[in-house]
Structure formats: structure tokens, C-alpha cells
Amino acid sequence: MLFFLLKRLGMLALTMLVVSIVVFLLLELTPGNVAAKVLGQYATAEQQRLWLEANGYFDPAFERYLRWLAKLLTGDLGESLCYKVPVGDILWPRLLNTVVLGAAVLAIMVPLSLTLGVIAGMREGRPSDRAISIISIVTTSVPEFASAAFLSALFVFALGWLPGTSAMSGGFDWRELVLPVAVLVLYDFGYVARMTRASMADVMTQPYIRTALLKGLTFRVVVLRHALRNALIAPFTVILLQVNWLLSGVIVVESFFAYKGFGALLLEASLFGDIFLIEACAMVAVVVAVVTQTLADIAYAYLSPRIRFAGGPV
Amino acid sequence: MTRVRRILAALRHRPVAAIGFALVLFWFAAALLAPVLAPFDPVTPLTPFAKPGAQHGGALLLLGTDTLGRDILSRLLFGARSVLVYAIGATVLAYAVGVTAGLAAGYYRGRTDTVLSFAANVVLSFPVLVLYILILTTIGASGLNILLAVTVASAPGIMRVVRGLTLELRARDFVAAAKLRGDGAAYIMLVEILPNLRGPLVVDACLRFGYVIITIGVLGFLGLGLPPPAPDWGSMIKEARQVALAFPHMTLAPAVAISSLVLGFNLLADGLRDPNGRG
């Protein structure tokens, strides 16, 4: 276990290194005019030259990269070109906002999709199963930008029930969270529900379930006591991986509803070519991806033996 | 031929998949026949902000016009062309790369696998959309670059699927037999293993196809889609969103179009995956 974790940690470091180099090179390909970005497009050539010189932009690319890397190791993320403040000052509050949004999405999406998935998988092929499956497919087929437009047209302008933006400028307000959460849940629950259904359906055909039913236990008891536990293991890992998906899923939603989160920040930084901010965001993304993957693997490994244990004859 | 008949027979028993098939067929037909079906040129301004059902020079504007006065129906039909062309192109390209890498990784294992899997993990550890945005903002948005971006981002996922299946298959007898016969590695991968991946890959392709269409739409919506005035569905929604509340037809039409096309592929995948009604 320790070896596994150390290996993953090494993998994480290596991935971060490679990703940071790739991002750096990608931005180096079309460096644009950094001075013009910082000083404004109408700065004179002399002003730009002076600024570039003062900020070390005439040094070779690898030197600048190593400088950034050395700073990163001391915890200094550099300064944002767009916002002209230390990257950390913007990044962490934004990330926290996205964590709030993501937590709300998971808090609704997980019970909803598990319940639907279990109901569907419990009695395969029944009308309830087909209905849930079709609803899942339909909601998953509507892109987020389309459902965001539909929902805000309906609830903000036609009905006036909800605020149209979610900048949280007056402090935290749960009403501003409703639409972003709804759009994300709508798009994502179908996927997890279908995964759960597949897992549940699979479990329901296992011999021990049939045995239990043959022994005269009621369907309800069999489902609750025997099937459910085992059926939820596979969806659990899927849900952990949804955390990673959320990190990019929020980009459209956050920019649509002006939610001050990580996704909107990343989009702004990318459009601006704000190199250190992009690098920092990429590092966060890598950490989230590797950590959730590792957690999913550990969870699976940890839960699997108990599948056999719990799955024995009753 | 028999396979086609089999599929058609299967569809008859699976109304949901049949609906999916019909949706996909509808959009393919629309794309193919766009020049015949479209009542107007998709980029020529007529009367701006015409509501659905208005008239222009005696011809009906069935879905109205957009902010620049272009016929929305015509733009949808021609937009189907570009969406399908780019989605097919990107998916095929992504499969070419992903299947090759997956076969190689799964068949050779060892160092090849380590390097390829690491590369795939690196790409996958980016949020996908971020990868697109980074690629497109650095090399610029164009049809070719969209193909490239979608390929780079999708190939690792395909590779993983193929790798897993290959790892399983290479232990089978028929592969061992081929090796004993002295068949080359390339021959074994392409002739012995690949045909056996067909089933799972067709389902994966349908799902991925829907996803690629959504992605192209999202890119258009974020302003990184096909350059204007190309009738790109995502860009149409983006351009019309400002006025969507006063002129909902401008966003509804492309939103319904993109949703129905994606839905078609997803329903089809659902039907193909699962001849016994199981997921």
C-alpha cells in the first residue's frame, strides 16, 4: 500500500512536470507580445522593450521555465499577467468557489442518480427501467450551454423565480447556486445513473441473489440487504472520477452564470494567454485528476474483497 | 448485406434504437441534401430578426432569420454538414491514433505500454475542455485545428479501451496460434485482434460521436468554433444568446438540432450495445 502510494506520488510529480513543460511550450509557440498584453496594445515599442528587459523576457525559454519551476518549488506561483497580482491571490478563492459548486452538484447528483440507477437496474426491462434509461439518455444529450439557456429563459425571465447570475457579489446566496447546479446535475446524472443501473442489473443476475430469492426472502429485502451494497461499488469509483470531470464541466456553466470559479478563471486565463495562471491551473487540474484516480483505485481495491465476503451464501 | 438486414431487424424490435437511427439518418440526409433543401443561401443577409413563419420575397422563412438576417433553416441544414464532417473526421482521426496506440500498448506491453500509457495519462489529467481551449487559443480556431484538438483529447480515451481489450485478447488461443504460425506482430494486431474489438468499439464510437458533436458545439459556444460566417451550430447559439429572450427561435433551433443529433447517436449506441436489453 505504501509502495503503491509512493509510486502514485512519483507519477503525480512526473505528470506535473510533463504537463507544465507542454503548457509552457504551447504558449511559447505563439508567445504573442507579452509586453503589449501587460502595458496595453497601444504602448510604444520602446516602452515594451524596456518592460520585457526588466522582466527577463529576453532570456532563453528554458531559463525562464527553470526560473518558474524553482519558484514553484518554493510555493511561489508567479504573477498573473492579466490581473497583475500574485497567482495565488486569485486562484485559491476561485478554487474554493468551485469546490462549493462541485459539492452541491455531487450532493444532489449522487443520491439522485444512485436511486434512479438502482430502481432501473432492479427490475430490468420494466417500464420504469426503460423510462429512466431514456430520461438519462435524453438529458445527457442536451449540451450544457443549451440547457443553461433554456433554464435561465424559463426561471429567470419568464417566471422570475431565480437570479440570472451567480457572482455572489452580496455574499453567499444559495438561490444563485440553483441554476448552475441544476445544469450540471442535469447533464451528468444520466451517466452515473446508467452506470449504477448496469452494475445493479449485473448484480441482480448473480447466483446468490437468485438463491436468496429462491429461499423465500422478499424482493425488497434481497435488494436492500444483498444487492445494493455490491451494486454500488462500481458507481462509487465512477463518482470519484466525476470530480475530475466537474473541473472542466464547470467551464461552460461558470462562464454562463458568471460564477467566480476555477473554470471561468481558466477560460479567461487561456483566452488571455496568462502563462503563470494557466500553469497554476494546469497543476491544480493534474493534482485533482491523479488524486481522484488514486482514490478510486484504492477504494476499489479496498472494497473488492468485501464484495466476495458479503456476496457469500446467506 | 445480411448484417444490414440483421440490424434493421434488430431495430424493429427496439423502437428506441430505431428512433435514434431515424434521427441520425434524418441529419445525414439533411446534410447531404442541404443545397437542394435549403430555401436560401446560408450566409446571405435577408431581413434581420424575422420571426418564424415570416415571408421574404414570397418564400417562407420557416424558422425565421438571425440577427444578421440569415435564414436559420438554411443555416441549420448547412450547419449539419460541417458538424457531421468535422465530427466524423475528428472521430476517425482519433480512432486511427487511439486504436494504433492501444493495440501497440496492449500487445507489446512492457516499455511501449509504459510510455504510451503515461502519455495518455498526461493528456487525460487535463480537463478535456481546457486542453481544447489551450490548443485552440494557441494555434487559432479553424476547421483543421478543431480536428486536431479533438483528436489529441479523445485518442487517449480510445487507447485505454483498446489497450484493455487487447491485453485480454492477446492471452487467447487464437493469438497464440498465430504467433506459432510465425505471423508478424502487425498482422496479428490488425487481422487477428482488431476484428474482435469491433463490437465494443462500434458502441464506443457512437457514444464518442455524440460527445464530439457536443464538444464542437461547446467550442463554437465559447467562440473557438469554425470561423464565421460558417453556419456552425454552437456559434449560432453563441451569436443568438444575446437576444435569446426576445427572439428565442434563434437559440432554440440550433439547440434542438444539436441535442437531437447527439440524442440520435446516444440512442443508437444504447440499442447496439445491448441486444438483450441489458446495459
Place this chain on the structure above:
Amino acid sequence: MKRRPSAVALAAGAGAHPAIPDLAATARRNAADRRDFLRTATLLGLSATAAYALAGLAPGTARAAAGASGGTLRISMKVQEMTDPARFDWTEKSNVARHIVEYLTMTGTDNVTRPYLAESWSASEDLKTWNFRLRRGVRWSNGDAFGAEDVAYNFRRWVDPKTGSSNKSLFSGLSAGGVEVVDRHTVRLHLSKPELAIPENLYNYPAAIVHRRFSDEGGDLSKNPVGTGPYRLAEFSIGQKAVLVRREKSAYWGPRPNPERILYIDHGDDPMAGIAAIASGQADLNYEISPDQLELVQAMPQLQLLEAATAQTAVARMRVDRPPFDKVAVRRAVQACIDHDRLLELGYRGRGAAGEDHHVAPVHPDYAALPKQRQDYALARKLLAEAGHPNGLELSIDCRSAPSWEPTTVQAMSAMCRPAGIDLKINTMPSEQYGDIWNKTPFGFTGWTHRPLGVMVLNLAYRSAAAWNESAYANSAFDRVLDRANATLDIPARRRHMAECERILQRDAVIVQPLWRSIFAVGSKNLRGYRLHPTNYHQLGGAGLG
């Protein structure tokens, strides 16, 4: 009430520019010239009240119904960094800062420039020496007295290339040595070339006056917000919000502004977000909306539309030194494809004025009307053949993806070019990316802001080797006529020179200019006493919620 000519000298007082009496006489002869006179005369140092009187107009512009004092005004606008006012590159940045730091002059929503931190000013006859008398009794928020040293410090900072201020281009005739402190309340500028628009430039958004120890004390306004203005910065977080709180009545030199607090809220880049915020009662005013959103705003009873006619525009400019645009026939062929009235209709909902491809707006006092241009495909095809493209030509134009009217207008242009055999491809990109290539790309669509005088943009963008000359246009004949226009105070006379400038630019086909646009913002129904400024500078003193 009209005044006699003799009143001119009295009203103008000692030190009035010698050209003012002549200008006033012209103004009284011709009603159409009155407004032009107001603008020119106030730029030359005449107080606005006196100028109105001289021109025979009722003094003062009709003020919008006044808002009540107190309360919080919530504005949806991007909250960007606010480090150094001299380096501002977005109006939005200055809109937060302008309540803290102030300008020497102030141009009103009527395009008339009035005294602000400068009490009055005067110019030598050759327009190369400018005298600014500063307001007395003004104190910085840290208690220091405001004076000539502060102002001289700012001028010297602006023209120092190390500062990186766009003011350097604006005051290109000024060097650090040309800034003279006459006494504690007088500053004199010695320019190397005549410049009419100095007072106007002093209200340009990066020209806010900071404290004389600004750099020494960190050089960051957001961290050390010392200013002469009526508000102090209570809270500031980039990308989220800025909170400004009104200072004590005794602490501010000028009339007390209405809002007790001004709250800027960042709703991100989505143009719908600001409108939605006002509609749902989360904000009272937004920064700007695009013309696409007009119908929507008009359909919502809880919103009011604010509009200002401007000299803001965007031009499709061609690099005259890059093929295929090095052939004037190609540039003229593109021009011949354009129906400007239709472009205004398609690109900007008809709100504004049609462009005439010479970058002088009808709202400019020195604008001269030329014969109307016509769409002429036969001519376009002939010109293309002449330039060696008898089978048509493929072109590609770079264009920002936002504001949305820009790509929309370019798409309409592209459609207009097709019948002549010009296949105009459009390459849209984020604003920042366009900022990298705006003066390099062979064919680009560049936005230009409002400037109150026609000569100002011509000097910046079309003079040979000028700082912002994005088309590489160089024509000494044009430069000479422009020099004459710059040195001519009399408006009808200047207009004759301008007509020549406009003709040359049109004939050389440097740009296709689709339109002059009005700008719009949205306020809540109960917003009172606020007028939209043509440059979208937030002058909120009279604003309040009814």
C-alpha cells in the same frame, strides 16, 4: 439671451486665447457652428458658462432629473487590476479609479471640456505653450496639499518611456524638460509641436492625477489609494468587486456626489450576465450592452435604456505595404463593394451613422461632408482586373470575437464582397490575441474609441509613422494638409482642410469604415440623474435611485 460682441473679452477675461473672439463671431453667424464653437473655445481655456453665453445659448446643459443623495449604487462591470492609472488600458479600470483620483479637466456628456483640478488654462497663439492654473484648497486623502508639484510629477511620469503609459503617445510633443512649475498653483507645458487637444487629452482615462510620491509609496493605487476624489476605496478584489465609500463632506473640495457607496460587481465576460443582474434587482447599472440586446432590454419593463451618440467605431484597415493591399486598386475594389447604410442596418441595428471610410465623424466639429459613396460591383470587378485578379480574389480579415457587433459587421461585409468575386474569409480571435497583431496583420478590424475632435484620430492613426498608425499609411501630402488643419482654429477654415484630408484618405482607400456607433448601457427603472458618457466614463455625481 444674446450678448454683444464686446462682452466676449469681458467674459473670457484676461489671458483668453486670441482666436476666441473670431470663433465666437463665426458661431453667432451660423447656428450650426455654435456647438462646435463651444467645444473649441472650452478647449482653449474659456469656461463653459462663458462659452455658452458667447455662443448665444442657454447656459449649461439640461441636467437629467436629479437623483437623491445617499444609498448604494451597484454597477455591473469588470473589476480589473488597478495598479497604476498611467498604465490603464481599459476604461473599466479608470471607472473604479476615477472616484478616487481626479483629472485636470472634465469633458461632459455634451462633449464640452470644463475645469476640474485645473481651474483654468490658456494656450499661446502657436498652440505650443500651455498654462494650467490649478484649483486651490484641494487636499489629498492623506492630508497633503495638492499643487503644481503633483501635476508636474504626473506629466514627467507619463512621458518617461519606463513608465509604460499610453499618455506618452498622447503628449508626444512633450518631454520631461518641457514641464515647468511656474508657482505652487501653475504648471506650464512647452511642446515641440502645436497641439489643440491638450485639455481634451487630460481627461483621457489614463491621465488621472496621482500623488507626487505615488511611485515612492509603492506605485499601486489599489493598495495605497491616495487621491483627491470624493470617494475612498473600502474594498477591492480583482474579478469580483470594488467598494467605494463617500468621504466626509469637509474632506472633499468639490460638490458632494449623491451615492453614499458605489459598488462595482464583476459578472464576468458574459454580456447577458449584467442585464440579468439588473433585471433581478442585483445591480442598478451596467457598463455597456451590445446593440443585439436592444430588443431584449426594451421588452423588459424593469429596465431603462441609456444611449449616447459617439465617435466610436471600428475600421477594416488594410496594411498598404502588404500584398495584395499594396495595390490601391485592390483596396478600392473592397471599398466599392460596400453599402455603408446597409452595413449600419445589419451590423448595428441602424443606431449610429454610416461610415465614410475617412474616420472623421459627423459629430466632430471639424467634420466636412463629402459626396456619398456608392456600392458599385462593376467598378469593383474592373479594379480587381486592373490589379491582376480578373478571376476574383481571396482575402482574410482578422477580427475580435467580442464585442459581438464587430464579427457581425464583418460577416455582413464578407457577404457584400462576394458578388464582386472577393471571397473574404474571417478569422475571429479573442481580444487579447487581436491586441498582439492589431497593427501587424495585413487586414484587420480594429476598434477605435471616441475622441471629440476629428484631427485627433487622424494624427494618431493616419499620419506617416504615427504611434498608432496600424495601416502603415504614409503620404506626405496628407501629412501637410493635416498639419494645416491642426494649426487652424477657425472652424469653417479647418473644415476646408479636413475635407481635403478626408478626400485623400477616401481616395487612397486605407480603410473600410462601416459605421459610427451609438453606445448603450442598461439601468434599473429607478436610476435617476445619470447620463451615459460617449466614452463610457462613469460620472456618477448626480446619480441616485428614485
